[in-house]
Amino acid sequence: MDQGVIITVDVALITLQDDGLQVVLLRRDKEPYKGQPALPGGYIHAEVDNDSLAAAKRVLTDKTGLVSPYLEQLYTFSGGARDPRGWSVSIAYYALVNKDVLMSQENAADVAFTLYRVDELPLLPFDHNRIIDFAADRLRNKSTYSALPCYLLPETFTLTELQKTYEKVLGYKLDKSAFRRKINDLDFLQPVDEVRTGVHRPAKLYRIRPTKNLFLFDRTI
Amino acid sequence: MDQGVIITVDVALITLQDDGLQVVLLRRDKEPYKGQPALPGGYIHAEVDNDSLAAAKRVLTDKTGLVSPYLEQLYTFSGGARDPRGWSVSIAYYALVNKDVLMSQENAADVAFTLYRVDELPLLPFDHNRIIDFAADRLRNKSTYSALPCYLLPETFTLTELQKTYEKVLGYKLDKSAFRRKINDLDFLQPVDEVRTGVHRPAKLYRIRPTKNLFLFDRTI
DNA sequence: GCAATAGTGTCTTTGAGACAGTATTGA
DNA sequence: TCAATACTGTCTCAAAGACACTATTGC
DSSP: OOOOEEEEEEEEEEEETTTHHHHEEEESSSSSSTTTTEOOOOOOOTTTTTSSHHHHHHHHHHOOOOOOOOEEEEEEEESSOOOSSSSEEEEEEEEEHHHHHHHHHHHHHTTEEEETTTTTTOOOSSHHHHHHHHHHHHHHHTSSBBBBBGSSSSSBBHHHHHHHHHHHHTTTTOOOOHHHHHHHHHOOEEEEEEEEOOOOSSSEEEEOOOSSOOBBBOOOO | OOOOEEEEEEEEEEEEEEEEEEEEEEOOOSSTTTTTTOOOOOOOTTTTSSSSHHHHHHHHHHHHHOOSSSEEEEEEEESSSSOTTTEEEEEEEEOOOHHHHHHHHHHHTTTOOOEEETSSOOOSSSTHHHHHHHHHHHHHHHHHHHGGGGGGGGGBBBBHHHHHHHHHHTTTTTOOHHHHHHHHHTOEEEEEEEEEEOSSSOOEEEEEEESSSBBBBOOOO
C-alpha cells in the first residue's frame, strides 16, 4: 500500500567542546538542499533494517563511520510542510560521543564533519533546527537525573572532568563536595587502577559501571 | 516514492477506575485481526492530516467521539515483525480522560468500548501490549513530577480526590499534610467558588489553572 | 615552600514524612 | 453528641548547598 508518505530516520550526534554542546552536520550529497549542512539521515531500508533503531545505527555508521556509545529515540516529526518532496515522517534519534573519539574517526573514515554549537545554529533544511533543539533539551533535562553526560567523556575520566561535563551540559555550577557525595551514593562509577597525572596532584580515574541501560537516579545530580 | 512501509497512528486512551488504570480497546472492524480488541488506530491521511498529532486526534474522535483533554506523542514503534502486512511504523500517542466523561460519551456516540486494566491485558494484536506498557510507564513516571493525573479527573475536584488519583496512578500512599503543602507551593490549582457536599464536612473544589502546557514540577509530588 | 588541583568535613537550610491535632458537616 | 471527613500544626530526619579545610603533586 502506497500512502505517498516519505519515511526517514535522522540522527542528532552531539558532542561537547570547551564552549558547549555541538552537533555534527554533514553536507547533503543529494537533492533537496544538496550541498547544505544537515543532520545525517536517510530512508528506512525495509529489506535490511530490523526496526528504526537499526536504521538509525546504519545511517550513523554509514555517514560518519561511528558507533555511538549512546543512541536513543528522540521524537517523531511529521507533516506535509517539513519536506518539499511531500508528506513525510522522520523518526529522530540522538546520539552522544566524545569529542576526541569523533575527531580521530573523522580522520580514519575520511569524512568531513561540520560542528555547530547547538545554541548558535544557522537556518537548516527541513525542521532540523527543531530536531536539534529537541535533542539538546532532552539531553539537558535528562542529565539532571541520569548518567548521560558520561557518554560525552572518554572511556575513563576523573571526577573533576565529570563535574565540568555536567556543568557545561546543564549550564550551571555544581558544588564539588555535594557532587562527589552524590556520585558516591549513586554508585554508578567504578574506580580504575590508574590516575591522571598533570602538573599537580594526580586524580583518580573512573569508568562507568558496565550496564545495558542508562543509569537513572531517583534524585537530582 | 513507495518504500513499501505502512504508516499508522495508534492511541492508548487511558482512564482511572476504582481498581486502577484502564485502557480503551475497540473491536477491529477490518483485517488483520478482525473482531479482536485492539487500540484505536488508523492510517495517516496525508490529504487531511497536518501532522501525526492531527492524525491521532482525528483517529481518536472518529473512533470514540472524544476530544481528550490530554494527548501526547508516546513513542514510535517500527519493524518488519509487528504487522503481518509487512514493515510498518506506528506513531503511538497516549491520551487521558475522566471515567464519567468517557462513559457518557459511549452512550452519546453509540460506540462500544472495552476497558481493560493496563496490568491485566490479554494478548493483543501487533505490539499493542508493548504500546500500552509504554503508556502506563510514561504516565506513572510523569505523574511523579507533573499535574498529569488531573486529566483523569472531572473539570473540578477536591484535594482528597486529587490525592487518591495520584495514589492510584503511582501505586503508593501519600501523606495528606505533605501533599497539601506541595499542592499549595506548586500553585497549579485555582479554587472554585463551590464545595463538594456529602455526608460530612464539605470539601473545597479546585480546577487546574488554565494553561496550554502541562504543569511540570521541579520536585516530586 | 608555593601554586594548583584533588579530595574531605561540617554547619546550615530546606523539604519530606510521620502523626497528632482542630474544624465542620449530617444525622 | 457522634461519626466521618476536611484541613492544619509541628516534630524529626535526610538530603542539598555553602564553604572551609586537608592532601598531594611539580617546580
